[in-house]
Amino acid sequence: MAEASDQESKTEQPTEKKIRDALEQGKIPVSREASTFASMAALMVILSFLIGQGAQRLVPSLKSLLDDPDGFRLSTAADAQNLLTVIGLEAGRFMVPLLVVLIAFGLAASLLQNAPRLVLDRIQPNFSRISPAQGWSRIFGAQGLVEFAKSVFKLVSVSLVVGFVLHSSEARAFEAMFTDPVALPEMILTIAMRVVSAICITTIVLVAVDLAWARFHWRRELRMTKQEIKDEHKQAEGDPLIKARLRSLARDRSRRRMIAAASKASLVIANPTHFAVALRYQRDENPAPLVLAKGMDAIALKIRAVAEENNIPIIENKALARALYEAVQVDQVIPSEFFRPVAEIIYFLQSRQSPRAERVQ
Known part of the structure; x- marks a missing residue:
């Protein structure tokens, strides 16, 4: 039966x-x-x-x-x-x-x-x-x-x-x-x-x-x-739950590496709490500023905390922070349309030579 x-x-x-x-x-x-x-x-x-x-x-x-x-x-x-x-x-x-x-x-x-x-x-x-x-x-x-x-x-x-x-x-x-x-x-x-x-x-x-x-x-x-x-x-395509778990672990490892790299940034451009983009600029390393880390909400706050711990300048510019977050990937130099506003910020920081956070309106 x-x-x-x-x-x-x-x-x-x-x-x-x-x-x-x-x-x-x-x-x-x-x-x-x-x-x-x-x-x-x-x-x-x-x-x-x-x-x-x-x-x-x-x-x-x-x-x-x-x-x-x-x-x-x-x-x-x-x-x-x-x-x-x-x-x-x-x-x-x-x-x-x-x-x-x-x-x-x-x-x-x-x-x-x-x-x-x-x-x-x-x-x-x-x-x-x-x-x-x-x-x-x-x-x-x-x-x-x-x-x-x-x-x-x-x-x-x-x-x-x-x-x-x-x-x-x-x-x-x-x-x-x-x-x-x-x-x-x-x-x-x-x-x-x-x-x-x-x-x-x-x-x-x-x-x-x-x-x-x-x-x-x-x-x-x-x-x-x-x-x-x-x-x-499921065997051919992979179990969705396992694949989702693997993707989550990969994202976590990527975030940890990215946040650790933020400690080497030259400045952080932020939208007070929602967005943060860590940039590094050294003339002998790259022809343009390099994005070391970026994030929104909790990750943005974590990047700001790392910047504060390492005395990295934090520049609050809502429009620029959001535009950089959407247009640039990690470990890439910023596009040419951002050269002028970022260059102005870098010039401003170099002229001030101040390690504390600044606000640019």
Whole structure:
């Protein structure tokens, strides 16, 4: 019941990340019927192009062995080994092409469905695969019922087709009793090709349906809940609370460095309590005054306090303080439009040579 309710809550389509993770873990849609069809198609190719030529090459060797067994020396173990080697080579020449075709069609059936991937987790021991409870759920679950239905359909359809083909060849089978035995292999090969070709045609429909079902079932198993999508988005973008906390810490560190730098300022231009901009001007350091710190409200008061502790002149100019705060960033020189008013203040301070706060109206 819990598993069913969990599946019902998964109403959202899988994201690209979910699909990518499933592919990397080896969870891919696979049609078993495609492999069966590939085997039958390979058998059809073998019967059509390889079995006849291979038999023609193999028969003379076996015929010479059966017709004249005394012609082979078997006096020693070496003679027996040589005989087995000859027979093995001839059998290998006959079997290797057949095996190559079967392997090629089997690989093609897998590669055409999905790209090859090396997933070591899939070959590691998994005790749930031998669990009776898990096996019972696989056999009698939804997937097990689908596999059972496919097997029944395949058994019925293939039986009907094979029965029809064999029934149509019944007359030829009776004629075989009165024909030359040499012609029997060719007749059997012809009937076998008809049977295999009929099975291939029958299973094409089953393969198409199974491929569509495998893709549909795979995507349904990957469906996600709305909460899973939110969690994945948080992991991709970062948790908003953590990001906000990190930004807050970064701002705090920046403020502490900025306020510490205010102690090296040459003057502070302030709007009594709302804005404060600490400037440093040394001719041998920068061509124009440099902004060491700026702030408003509590930070402005802190900058003023640092200035008072270090006997830095504080000039109260509401319009200039606000304009500098909005136009200039920390660790930048002031723009050219502020050169004249700031230069007048610096000239005024240098002429007065007074460390206490002044007021300019």
